[in-house]
Amino acid sequence: MSDPDFPQIDIYPIGIIRTPFKEKFGIPRQSGLVESVKAKIIIQSPYDDPIMYDGLSEFSHIWLTFHFNDLPVNVWKKKVRPPRLGGNQKKGVFATRSPYRPNQLGLSVVSLLSIDTTKGVVLEVSGADLLDQTPILDIKPYLPYVDSLEHAKAGFANDAPEKKYLVEFSKQAEIDLIKIADAAEFKLLVTELLSLDPRPAFHNDDLREYHMRLEDWDVTWVIAEDKAHVLKISRFADTH
């Protein structure tokens, strides 16, 4: 891969993001779809000088450039199956936002909630679609006069995924919620995530139990009669 005309570029993460998503299953397929996802970007030295973020709080949204580091290094595909095409059609990888791309760079826009500079720099954001511990390579302000192109055409990805399901919690799940520190927030998060139906497109077998790990919790649900039913919520360590 070494080529004098195209020299390798060395990139160093400026920090990592902490999100509720301990595994890929359940992560919304784009940023901004689930605003109840709260996340923190922990900036690392030497990028944790608060003056480097001076003025950023004037912006409601920020871009995150990140590295899909859960994949093996340099693994990429020429064609991928976008989830929104039902998983049975392939498109060129550069026509998608798939992680299986050369350089494994990701791009997400998130809401900027606060900048905590009491110890280093921690940015609190919402709407992230990143796996926990993903390295963050850059942060940029969102500029609506440049970045907002309402009338852009997006072919096979033109519309937002619809909220497919109503979400109901069983009596057991309601009891389980009591154990969780911020139960109301957690319930909202589960509700918003499941309403989007995180199952792979080819999974439509009702009554199969699905599991999603969020924070330290294992959420069990089934799809039945066009609703998502949360059966139980157990501490992750208890079940694995």
Add this chain to the structure above:
Amino acid sequence: MSDPDFPQIDIYPIGIIRTPFKEKFGIPRQSGLVESVKAKIIIQSPYDDPIMYDGLSEFSHIWLTFHFNDLPVNVWKKKVRPPRLGGNQKKGVFATRSPYRPNQLGLSVVSLLSIDTTKGVVLEVSGADLLDQTPILDIKPYLPYVDSLEHAKAGFANDAPEKKYLVEFSKQAEIDLIKIADAAEFKLLVTELLSLDPRPAFHNDDLREYHMRLEDWDVTWVIAEDKAHVLKISRFADTH
């Protein structure tokens, strides 16, 4: 900079962009401001298989992640002076899109005009704000339902820069235009670029001659009576 928790990431350009901008002076300060800027992204092997771009032509706009490679490697600043603040106020580098940022990553959205696969892959785009020969690290489709946030707040950078000047061409400049292959397109490009006033904010001395290099041409202009006057257009090699 080596840290086991934050390992270095090796990035390889997927191609380079060819733009009219042979030097930084004159480049619009964001993408999309000057649609008459035409550019070509020349994809390099092994990323030049047309199937990797299958479906991309359904999108009207694409994101380019690129490397500000005209700066020395690893040069960055904690604070910068955003041009839109008149050059006399500093902001944290992460509150701006300045190139003087850790990792020197750039992000621009451009219109996708065509994908030429007759020999390798060449993407023709418009609205770019990149220096000629900038390495392109990633291409992603623009998804309006995710990326378009019309009501995002952007503090000190909320509004698009205004078109400041009418642009007039001298008799000499009109004669000079005849030498240029696509004179009408070139004239439109110069007009749009100068209307935005590419001078640094602290330069407001009327009647000073300014030069901008576009393609192989050196454009000379002055600001007088609230207009930009193009005095002449000479072949770059003639004057340097």
